[in-house]
Amino acid sequence: MYTPTPSVRAEGPAPSAAEILFSLGRKTGEIDSDAPTLAEAGGDTWAFTDVRQPAPELDKDRVTPHAAGEFYQYAGAREVSADFRYTCPDGRTVSGHARNWTVDLAGLADCDERPDSSLAREAARRACDQAGSGTPGPSGA
Template sequence: MVRAPGVRARGGRGRGMRGVARGSGAVGVAAAVLFAGLTACTGGASGHHEAKAPVRACADGTFTWSRIKQTDELTGISDVEVLGVGGGPLRHGMRRVSSPRPSVRAAGPDVSAAEVLFSLGRRIGEIDSDAHTLAEDGDGTTYAFTDVHAKAPAPAGRTSRIDGAGHFVQYAGVRMEEGDFRYSCADGTTTTGHARNWTLDMTGTLDCQVNVGRSDLARQAARRSCTAGSPATRGA
């Protein structure tokens, strides 16, 4: 009989997980057609304003991290499913409630988001590398944690069988890692900002008739799905 919430880690991006990044380039050639009688160019302002290229930070700066914190964020949840004596399979799918994404916000000379996330990944132990920077580590591979465009995993529900009666809720979430950074260069220039990304992809099931204990993800799910005042919401 399932009488307590269980959280399962479906796996994050993996410590030091890598994937080979292969690129291909293509050159496009545009043919210029010259019309007869078009023999001179007009002078004067064109009316177009070119955007200034961002000032790049030095390539050999040093990252310093502060206020690093870890939180669990609910990404999916099912409706309450009531099972009688003997239990049975859970059939309700999960709906998405949030879509956490990697992000890097910064002020100062430009530092690539991948470099910032590489440094954060090393700082929290998600990336196992002796390289000081991602550029130094560059051997034709990439780390999944450094992809600022990565999408949060889909909270796909699984059909689980419960061996007991209760009011059950399935839920999913990710573990978010974030912190403030300072990137300092030898010439005294600095870039400061904040970065965040997710690691573990987790799923779980709770019974609204049972206290969820210390699981923050289960407490978030209980607040959203269980009836106010039920055991799972007490202290949540």
């Protein structure tokens, strides 16, 4: 299983990793701030700017359905990444790559219902096909 981790890789001197992740977070909508830089954000902090942020715990918050049927639960992380280019005050140019993740995909569904996302379809294919119900589940949806 792939585990997303925040990272910033630069070729040469660059702003801090937190500053670069702040810019990435603003562009992707993960960070809602009018400040042009993290340094100008007035002391606000965001977990998205922390390269030491631990991997998401996708196996928590288990839900017990209160109805008959075969159910599956799923969770996922969306990874965002971008190449960047920064021009230093002295005119030198630095380039690199930054990535981070957001946890925004989760659900509980019935094997008899049509999945509403690609992640839910994959989870249904894996869970419902193996549930032993004798039906192939909604994987062809």
